[in-house]
Structure formats: C-alpha cells, structure tokens
Amino acid sequence: MSREADKWFISFRFEASKPDLKLEDTWFFSEHSVVGVDLGVLNLATLSTGEIIEGAKSYKRFKDKLARLQWLNRHKVIGSASWKKAQLQIARLQRKIANIRKDTLHKLTTLLTKNHSVIVIEDLNVKGMMANHKLAASIADMGFYEFRRQLTYKCDLFGSKLIVADRWFPSSSPAIINFFLPVASTACLYSSYSQQSTIPGRLILCAYSSMYQIFITPP
Template sequence: MITAARVKLYPNEGPKILLEKHFGSCRFVYNHFLAKRDEYYITHKNNEKSSLNYFDTANMLIELKKEKPWLYEINSQSLQMSLRFLDNAFRNFFHKNAEHPKFRIKGRNEYFAVPQHIKIQGNRIYFPKFSEGIYFMGSKEKLSEIKDINQIIITKDSGYYYCSIIYENEEELPEKKPLSEDNSVGIDLGIEKFATLSNGIAIENPGFIKKVEKRIKRLQKQLSKKENGSKNRRKHILKLQKEYMKLRNMREDFDDKISTAIAKRYNTIVIEDLNVHGMMQNHHISKSLNDVSFYSFKQKLLYKSDKYGKNMIEIGRFDPSSKICPSCGNIKHDLKLSDRIYHCNVCGLTIDRDHNASKNIRKIGLIKVGLVRSELTPVEIATSGLYGIYPYRQRSLRWKEAPML
C-alpha cells in the first residue's frame, strides 16, 4: 500500500538558500515550457503533430540548461519532474478534467519533487544536492526503517518548509465489513449545523472564519499601507500567510477528528453528493460554504472508511432527501430553504429539517445497496414520483380525470 508521511524541515542557512533556488528554478522551467507548448500549438495546430509532449520538452531542457548555466545547480531530476507535472496538467486539460494550465507565481504554491536517491538516517533526510542532509521533525513513524521511498515533495508554506515522503507500506487495507442496516448512519451536511446524523446527533458548525476574521482584516488593512517591494511589506505578507495557515490547520484538525469518530463507530455510512461548485455561486452563502469545507470532509471520510474497513455509500444530489416525510412518504413540494422545521401536512409529523434529511439519506442509501427493498410495482414507481424509495404511494398527489371523448 502506498502511503505518505509529512514532516517539518529545519534547514540551516546554506540548505535554505539552495531550497529557494530549487523552488525558483522549477517554477521557471514549468512556466518556460508552458509558454513553449502554447506557442507551438498556435503555430502548428493545423499540422499532424499539433502539440509537444514530455519527451519533447525534456530534450529542449538540455539546450535550455546550456543557455542558463545556473540551472546546473539544481537537481536535474527535480527539473524533469516539473515537466512531468506540466504534462499531467495538459493531460487533465485535454480530458476536460481541469482548466488550462496556469503560470506559477512566485510565493504561491512553492514545491519541487525528488524521485530518486533519497536516504533517511535518524532525523535527517538526504537527497541529491543536499549531501549534508536536512533535519526534520513531526513523524510518529520510524521513517529511517523505510526501504522503498517512491519520491519526496518539498513544499514551502508561510515561511516554513515541509517534506512529504511517499513510500511503500507492507500493511494492506482491511477487508470491508458486511453492509449492515442496524449499524448504519445517514449524514446531512449543512451550514447552520455542520453535520446531522440520522440517529439525532447534531454536530455544530465551529465557525472558524469568525475566530480569525478580525485579525485577518486588520493585517490586510495594514498591508495595504505598506510600500510595494519593501521589507516591511514582505514581513506583513508572511504574517498574513501564517494567519491563513492557522485557519487551514483548524479546519483540517476538525475534519480529521469528526471523520475518524464516524468511521470508527459505524459500519455503513451514507452521504449525499452535493453540488458545491453550484452552491458557491450564491454569494449569500459562499463564505460559509468555504468555511465548512464539505469536499475536504468527504475525502477524509472516504479515506478513513477504507482505512478501518467500513462502507461508504453516496446517493445522488437530486434524490429528494429534504422534501420527503420519513413517516408517511408525502413529498412537500413547497418546502423552502428558510423552513428549518419540517411539518407534514398529511400525517402531522414535525421534525427538524436536517434530521429529516439525514433519515431519508440513510434509507435511500440502504435501498441503493439492497438492504431495504421497495414493494412498489414499476407502475406505482412511475406515477408516485418516489422512484422506488418508499413502499407506499405518495398521498399528496392529486389525480385529474381524463376528458370524455
């Protein structure tokens, strides 16, 4: 199993300067060949070979290093890995999985990769051009015992240096536990409450942005008064970056703890697919949506469910989880987003809107995997509007008699 460990690096002054050179050179190579590939496509788009690939740019890199001798100070494989990242970005663009690659900007998303000749001894990591090694801390695992290291990725965040060590782990993922209706839970994600479980447990939204918003606004106001290019401006940018890093760390810590607790407790977890991108277009809730980080939570929950051998089921985003009554199956078509309490006009059930949605999410997911079977006939499914979710007809439907001919 391929796994990764992230550690914090503590380089001395010499290695720190060399790390900065690696960041800048890899960024330069990435941007240079991004421009070359775009230029080549414009001039050759009607030819049989309309674009450059990794091997073309790798050959061109040899000539570029002759023109720019300072590139010889950098690990050659790290420069080649920048071309790999660029080629992967274009592949994702061609397959319509991402936008057109963008130029990398200094000070943002600084990184470079080292694919070979990596050695760990004690709390020092050695790789090409860093023969003295760099001291690291932050891993609970004995990294010096790792035999097969696939690659390492060095990153810089808010003035700190980190190393992600990707390696082969002899441990295998546990077998999935049997799907269970008794030990299952449905999860409804929201803004007012971060998550509501089908058993009634509600997890409040911590509202991390509110805890640091005042400090960020104050720093941004002070930054606007600093002179461009001055040392004070660079120092202030670093302070602002550290505040944003604290905000990211708080969110990641919260998502880790909640996803771990749910994955350990339940064998079958049902969650709904949310159109987060579409929801972010609403400027009234976009800030709150960004703060709760639904996508990050779902990715962590998926990873933890695999780690502990649990089952995760995802239902469709258009399944009527909020509008259905869990007691009688009535669909309340006039339910508004502002209605926080669900009141059924047929059976009189009154229930919290989020709790109602989580109960329906759980049932839809169990039907999807066959743990709960619908007793509707195909004709009843087509005419009721329930799509086989509940074993009864929708009572709120009003039928019209066909006109006499």
C-alpha cells in the same frame, strides 16, 4: 515539498499492504452501525443519531483580524522589510485558519469511520452552492469538499462503506418522506418531530441509511 508561511513541509509516499477485511468482520459492524450525515452551514454535520456537530468556523472567527492585517499592509512598499513582515503575519494567520478547519474535519471523519460500518452522505453540488455570494464564505469555511475527500479514503482505510445519495434525490418531497419514514430504525425520527406537521427533509438520510441497512445486514 510545500511551504506554509515561514514553515516548509516534506511529504513521503510509500506502499503498504492492506489487510483484506470484510464489512461483516470489522469490530464496529453491528445492527445499528449505519449513520446518515447531513452537512449544513449553521452546523457542520447533523447525524441521524440526533447528534449535532458544530463546525470550527475558523474564518468567521478570525476574518476581522485578517482584514485588519491586510488593511494595514495596503500602503507598504512591496519588497520592503515591513512589507515582508506584514505578509508573514498574514500567511501565519491564514495557515492557522486552515489548520483549525482541517483538525475539525479530521476528528469528525475519523469518528464516523471508526464507529460506523456504513455512512450515508449527500452528493452536494459545492461548486453551484459557492455561486451564492451570500453563503459562499460560510460554505467554504465548513470545507464540504475536504470532508468528503477525507471520508472517502478513511472509509477505505478502516473498512467501512460510504454511500452517496444521489444529488437529485428528493429528500424534501412529501411522497419520499411518507415512503422512507416507516422503514427507519432510529427513534430520533419520531421522538422530536412526532407532534409536528412537517418533518425536515434532512432527516430522511437516516431513513435512507436504514433502508440500505436492510439489504446489507447479514441474516
């Protein structure tokens, strides 16, 4: 049982039999069903297919309104009727911010797990990234930890496979770029960046996933 603002929620847990599915037997398994996902602050996710998913940025959208409500509540007597009313308004706005973020993450993770048999992400050091006070609010607003949590259990639910690239994988190293690019099977790596002298390291996840596909794709 939990409470959010003026609403109460009750959660029930039950066990259900899980179908024994192999990756090759799932309906979405195909030769090009591997995708690399790169999380960011400006955009929530950049897929190896070239798609860019914008984040909800709900806190950024409502932070001025939230700050004003908290500022107006600063001198109210704690426990008074006006204080309780103001606290309820603040809690409702905070619930709205959280729900918008969760909704965006649920839609993205469901889209990925239902349409791709293998998903590759980076093992981000979210705690270390939050130490940067200039980016902490933006990182928390995107919900990196919640994204990985949802992706983990949904991959298990829908029969897809989650691959986590090592945290110390040097995706921006020139040697790694030269090694991984030739084995990439997606054209997006070459179409937009073929005339540039440098290729962004974030796109190496596409090649990383493509190389992984070589070893799991049945003959």
